[in-house]
Amino acid sequence: MTSSPVRAGYNFAYLDEQTKRMIRRALLKAVAIPGYQVPFGGREMPMPYGWGTGGMQVTAAVIGHDDCLKVIDQGADDTTNAVSIRSFFRDLTGVDTTEETEAATLIQTRHRIPEKPLHEGQILIYQVPIPEPLRFIEPSEVETRKMHALEDYGVMHIKLYEDIAQFGHIATAYAYPVQVNGRYVMDPSPIPKFDNPKMDNSPALQLFGAGREKRIYAIPPYTEVRSLDFEDHPFEVQRWEASCAICGSESSFLDEVVMDDQGNHEFICSDTDYCRTRLAQQEERA
Amino acid sequence: MMTEPLLQVKEITKLYAANKGCANVSFDLYPGEVLGIVGESGSGKSTLLSCLSARLAPDSGTIQYRNRAGEMLDLYGLSESRQRQLQRTEWGIVHQHARDGLRMGVSGGANIGERLMATGERHYGNLRATAEQWMSDVELDTDRIDDKPTTYSGGMQQRLQIARNLVTHPRLVFMDEPTGGLDVSVQARLLDLLRRLVTELNLAVVIVTHDLAVARLLAQRLIVMRRGEVVETGLTDQVLDDPQHAYTQLLVSSVLTP
């Protein structure tokens, strides 16, 4: 085994074994009822709430010595929070880490799904701030749980209706609600709606952890995930006029980078691994 | 033929304390019939209405409802999910205060469209057209379709609430003092509208009111309640023109007849 030793005085992956078992039980239930939010006894983590404590607890519960971990934030491996979480797990598990999407067995993510297609056996773990898709229209948890139980989802379309009436478009660009397996309406976490189609029938297992709200949910592999819409205003993903200033990609999600104080800007791939791979391929060909 | 009752109420009792709530209420309601429940405030009529509309489980008694498919359903034997389904498809509930029955944070159009969306309508254009149609049916300016109900007057809010309920073509509508709190002139217009809609759509209605003028204008039959109990029932004209019970006589005499 190539793993380096775990930081002294701490259990493998920080959480104690009983806690991990508890989380795994919640995960099993979540997989059994796709899109259903399973309450779990979330623990305090050594990072602040809202910074990925839910995703980290899920990762800690499923990670093993043979895993290879990739952590991204906004699609990038080099953003500060991703660097911090990656080094935390390297420190507390000794497992291998990678930036290559295809090499990873576990990918913890905040706000993106990698551009490269995922394959069977991979687990994508989302950090979730607000797991309740009905929250913006109904703040009370008592009510929203009842609405889920009764499949009372008319209000979701009210929001979409209001968007079209006001703006001519469905004005939700991220955290765009989906219906999983024809039953539960689910918040996909604040990924751009650009990534929604990647959730549908994905060969990878998708797990969602909300630490502060103490909820876990899941999409098993090959499960139908449909973005809510109207027949005459169908769901659409974002497109850019521009292409990536580094690799020239025209089909990836692009981040805007401000170049000067006149507000001139360029666009670059948000997924750093995808961008780097494309660049390497171009150099090889040249 | 109106041989089959729509609603069969048998000995409904819901008491919070002695004489507080309603006790031993029984009646049948037929399709297209308007039943008024009158009495002063505290007589138990609103409690009864909540029981009838599956919002408050009675202590004892049964309520049966015949649905569109012709099945007789025991209301409180149904799951909460089936109850809600009835409430948003075959029934309507018009509250005294429009803000209890409307979503104040979304536009008038969305308020009308909500039930349709909840029952599976997924075409924006159709939702819009239906909302406009209903707005003109209840005499609301269709230009106000994207305005929030907070910008509507009290009478407009009440008409919006009615449109929001009628959009799924309910067979039975429960109304709780629908004209309460409105100016007299606004009340008259709303009553005219209600009377027209009830006839045109052949609605069965249970309407709770303390206002005998409203009862006379809309209801065919009356139930008079006092301290939680039914003291008199009968055809509206009969009850109001020739009241038998001392309490009904008192009620009728305290109203200035036009």
Add this chain to the structure above:
Amino acid sequence: MYVAVKGGEKAIRSAHELLARRRRGRQDVPELEVSQVEEQLSLAVDRVMTEGSVYDRELAALAIKQAAGDLVEAIFLLRAYRTTLNRFYSSEPIDTDAMEVERRISATYKDLPGGQVLGPTFDYTHRLLDFALLAEGEVEASNTEAVEARVDEAMARVSQLLEREGLMVNEADSGAEPADITREPPTYPCDRSARMQALVRGDEGFLLALGYSTQRGYGRNHPFAGEIRIGEVGVSIVPEELGFEVEIGAIQVSECEMVNGFTRLEGGEVKFTRGYGLGFGQCERKVMAMALVDRALQAAEYDEEIKSPAQQEEFVLSHCDNVEAAGFVSHLKLPHYVDFQSELELIRRIRTADAADNEEDRS
């Protein structure tokens, strides 16, 4: 004893002696110096200055020492001192564009002119207790390069970039004299400047909870941390007899500009809305919470439904001051013998009457 009303003076004197002894702690531990508080508990000092409305690190540190670390008490001490001070001048508005930046981050752009500058922050630290500090070991001499690194590149302001593209509602100085709620009590609905002043002085915990509640659906306003800056800005005055600006010093401030959910404005244009937070020293949590609440309180201006606590101006502003709140809550400790005596008399009378009624019913 508390009850011995006439012996009150002596009781109070003894209580104060006990308090002084408790504050001092064990005599074999060296006494805390005010300068140590100022230097080593600097974030507590910043909070006390912000909510105490006085920019003076030494006085704030003294207040913290005197209050035995009770920050609400220290804020109270500083406020009480503040009222005794003469007001010589009102400063010109500070210019945070010209800030000597030591921390600057934007959550809306990955990169932008001036870059992301983390500066001294707890962010990204793993919250593991550092037992080395317990052993009283000195932290090894800091890497001066990291500390001294200054960014030369001009720092564009995120809000200005968005304003220039017409994507965000404009905010310009109206030139009007700002309100001062310490001189003129606020009336509701109140001026934005009065609102801001109340929020700066408002309790961090209270505003944090309110800001958090907006994120959880009670008055959602879709915030993005457009830009957070911490650094020094110059303060200047224009003395009447001179008629020109004179810089009298510099203060450290934290500033947060939130970019909030867009809306269709009255003129028909669709733009992002915004919230603003500012405080003395390094008080990032406070200024972020303030910006969220500032935006929530603009609900009426954007014709939004007002139904959540954070959107209710009068509720928020009249309860956010912890000196007021702590004072009124703690006043419940004062004697209320007379009022209570009246209640006692009444409840006994009612119960006696009830008992008599029951007796009658039974007979």
